[in-house]
Structure formats: C-alpha cells, structure tokens
Amino acid sequence: MAALENKGTIARTDIETTRKELAEAQKQLEEKKAELAEVSQATEAEELKFRHEREKIVARIAKQDLTLYERIRGAKKGRAVVPIRRGACGGCHTAVPPQKLLELKQNNRLYRCERCGRIIVSEEIAETTSAIVPQASL
Incomplete structure (x- = not known):
C-alpha cells in the first residue's frame, strides 16, 4: 500500500512539474509569436516601401x-x-x-x-x- 501511495505521490509531482513546464513553454510560445508578429509587420512595411519605389522607377521605363x-x-x-x-x-x-x-x-x-x-x-x-x-x- 505504501508503495502504491509513493507511486501516486511521484505521479502527482510529475504532473505538477509537467504542468509548470507546459505553462513556461506556452509563455515562451506567446513571446515568440509576438516577436514574429513584430518582425512580420516591419517586413511588410519595408516591402511596401520597396514596392512604391519600384512603381516610381517602373513608371519612367519604356x-x-x-x-x-x-x-x-x-x-x-x-x-x-x-x-x-x-x-x-x-x-x-x-x-x-x-x-x-x-x-x-x-x-x-x-x-x-x-x-x-x-x-x-x-x-x-x-x-x-x-x-x-x-x-x-x-
């Protein structure tokens, strides 16, 4: 019986540890998503700028x-x-x-x-x- 209780305690500890790790991983994921969104937005703005510059140049080409x-x-x-x-x-x-x-x-x-x-x-x-x-x- 004591061995069974010990296994149960170990399992609960493992579950708690796993939940903490999951929460940390989810937090890191959200941070990375925010970074990606920021980089993506900057890239889109830069692409738009280059497209406008290209349009100006193309207008002058035969x-x-x-x-x-x-x-x-x-x-x-x-x-x-x-x-x-x-x-x-x-x-x-x-x-x-x-x-x-x-x-x-x-x-x-x-x-x-x-x-x-x-x-x-x-x-x-x-x-x-x-x-x-x-x-x-x-």
Whole structure:
C-alpha cells in the first residue's frame, strides 16, 4: 500500500512539474509569436516601401524595355541585368566585343549579351547604381 501511495505521490509531482513546464513553454510560445508578429509587420512595411519605389522607377521605363526585362528576369532566375566585368558578361562570362564595350559606356540604349541574352551594363553604370541603391541586384 505504501508503495502504491509513493507511486501516486511521484505521479502527482510529475504532473505538477509537467504542468509548470507546459505553462513556461506556452509563455515562451506567446513571446515568440509576438516577436514574429513584430518582425512580420516591419517586413511588410519595408516591402511596401520597396514596392512604391519600384512603381516610381517602373513608371519612367519604356514599356518595351520593361517587358524585355521582366521576360529575361523570369528566364534567368532573377538576374536580368548584369555588369561587364573585365570585358566579359557578368552572367555567362562570355567576352564582349570592344566596339560594344565602347557603345555600352555611352549608355544610349539597352544592350544584350549575345550568348545568354541578359541585359548588360558597363561597370560604371553598375557601380553608380549600387552606390545609389545599395540593395540593387542588377
């Protein structure tokens, strides 16, 4: 009988301990939910800001250029525009002819890599863009 009472006492103690642990875990869960909601709200606000900035920029881009960009972006896993690095396309590393390098520096129109089809820009343009918009991933 004493052994049975002892087991009952141990079981009650275990239940109490488990309830305390459960209460602590629920408290931590609520804290984490609050943190997540805060981070999520901040992220949504930042996303909205970036969407507005993008809309302003898109409004200044010719429709055909934007269509080209969106098509390439979808086909090239988000990397539609790449800089020239050491005389080669930053996407596929194919050498760009010297004449095209000179034309790129004039920045008169869009140029595409003959091999991968991405829009290519001079290093100067890429550096200028990165300085203006640090998160810019051409």
